[in-house]
Amino acid sequence: MTIVKLADVEFGVELPVFEPDTSLANVQRFGDASGWNSPRFTDHEHARKEGFPGALVPGIMSQGFLAAMIHRWAPGSVIENVDTIFRAPVIVDVAHRISGVVTDIDEDTGLVEIDLTLVNAAEETRVLGTASVRLPV
Amino acid sequence: MILDLHAHSIKSDDGRAKVQNYCQWITTRNVPIDGFVLTEHRQFDFESDYSELAQKFNLTILKGAEVETEYGHVLVFGVTKPLTEEFDFSNITLKLADVVAAANKHGAVAVPCHPGRVRVGMSAHIEEHGVPEGVHIVETFNGGSRGNEDDIAQTMADKLSYQGIGGSDAHIVSHIGRCATRFSAVINSELELVAALKSGEFEALTFKEDAA
Numbered sequence: 001m002t003i004v005k006l007a008d009v010e011f012g013v014e015l016p017v018f019e020p021d022t023s024l025a026n027v028q029r030f031g032d033a034s035g036w037n038s039p040r041f042t043d044h045e046h047a048r049k050e051g052f053p054g055a056l057v058p059g060i061m062s063q064g065f066l067a068a069m070i071h072r073w074a075p076g077s078v079i080e081n082v083d084t085i086f087r088a089p090v091i092v093d094v095a096h097r098i099s100g101v102v103t104d105i106d107e108d109t110g111l112v113e114i115d116l117t118l119v120n121a122a123e124e125t126r127v128l129g130t131a132s133v134r135l136p137v
Numbered sequence: 138m139i140l141d142l143h144a145h146s147i148k149s150d151d152g153r154a155k156v157q158n159y160c161q162w163i164t165t166r167n168v169p170i171d172g173f174v175l176t177e178h179r180q181f182d183f184e185s186d187y188s189e190l191a192q193k194f195n196l197t198i199l200k201g202a203e204v205e206t207e208y209g210h211v212l213v214f215g216v217t218k219p220l221t222e223e224f225d226f227s228n229i230t231l232k233l234a235d236v237v238a239a240a241n242k243h244g245a246v247a248v249p250c251h252p253g254r255v256r257v258g259m260s261a262h263i264e265e266h267g268v269p270e271g272v273h274i275v276e277t278f279n280g281g282s283r284g285n286e287d288d289i290a291q292t293m294a295d296k297l298s299y300q301g302i303g304g305s306d307a308h309i310v311s312h313i314g315r316c317a318t319r320f321s322a323v324i325n326s327e328l329e330l331v332a333a334l335k336s337g338e339f340e341a342l343t344f345k346e347d348a349a
Contacts, residue, residue, distance in 0.1 A: 011161060011165060012162070012165050012166060083153060085151055085153075085308060087281070087283075088283060101311050103154075103158050103161075103162060103309070103310035103311060104155065104158050104310075113158070113310075115153075115309040115310050115311040115312075116309075117309070117311070117312075122283075122284070123345075124283040124284065125281060125283070128308065128309055128312075129153065129309070130153040130309055
């Protein structure tokens with residue numbers, strides 16, 4: 001269900017699960033566009049030499065995935081902030097999944113709080129956080 | 138009675154959950170716990186009073202702390218004003234022996250948490266510092282554990298004859314209750330929690346698969 005206004009939202013409702021494109025090609029495209037193109041992000045071998053299990057998805061790109069997920073759910077919403085806690089690296093070319101759930105609704109201000117969790121295939125939380133989203137009242 | 142013994146609210150620097158939203162989540166999602174303990178990082182929250190929320194949602198809401206030692210992070214249950222004057226809760230280089238001694242002196246209980254975690258867990262530091270004195274309970278189920286961290290914790294607990302507790306380590310609303318502890322006693326206060334922990338009549342639980 002696409003969310004248009006605040007009345008469409010209920011406490012505890014889950015956003016559609018989002019599977020971000022963490023492929024090396026996509027991360028390289030993001031790097032070229034954003035300037036986040038350090039080989040740590042775009043070259044598995046280089047990242048391994050730095051002690052990582054593989055190239056890393058930039059944190060700012062993970063935040064972008066979170067925002068994209070919210071806008072797919074509520075295209076007309078305004079994201080006031082995305083507050084992230086990076087628990088572990090998000091590795092390029094590894095499948096991940098983002099879930100979101102509404103955990104607070106302020107009917108006076110139109111603000112909705114969303115819990116966001118990015119996990120890998122082993123269900124390990126890599127990134128978590130919250131977003132404040134404004135919807136028309 | 139089942140309590141999540143490890144949760145953080147917006148009072149912690151990395152906590153994003155309001156306590157009332159934890160309550161609302163537990164109630165609307167039928168999370169199988171009867172309450173939780175707020176273990177804010179490097180502090181004890183004297184100012185917040187959650188008794189009205191507890192009554193409204195029929196939950197037990199207690200307070201503890203999570204402090205930092207050379208053996209990693211440690212939950213402290215039964216914190217009192219005199220205990221907070223024994224050592225600086227905000228100090229990230231506390232000695233576990235000092236925390237345990239102060240807890241014992243003031244009728245509290247110190248419990249190393251996520252002990253299977255690299256850097257901030259006790260298991261990783263035993264080789265360097267040895268087996269600490271005075272630890273009887275560790276957190277064997279932590280809602281934020283990755284990989285085999287809980288297995289490492291349980292193996293260590295078995296080897297050293299520690300009892301295990303469970304806690305979600307929730308920092309956001311929807312993670313509350315992922316792990317918890319079942320007590321045979323009814324617990325409505327920090328004093329009763331300490332007594333229940335000292336009685337040894339409890340077991341660690343995980344609901345992580347249910348939550349996935």
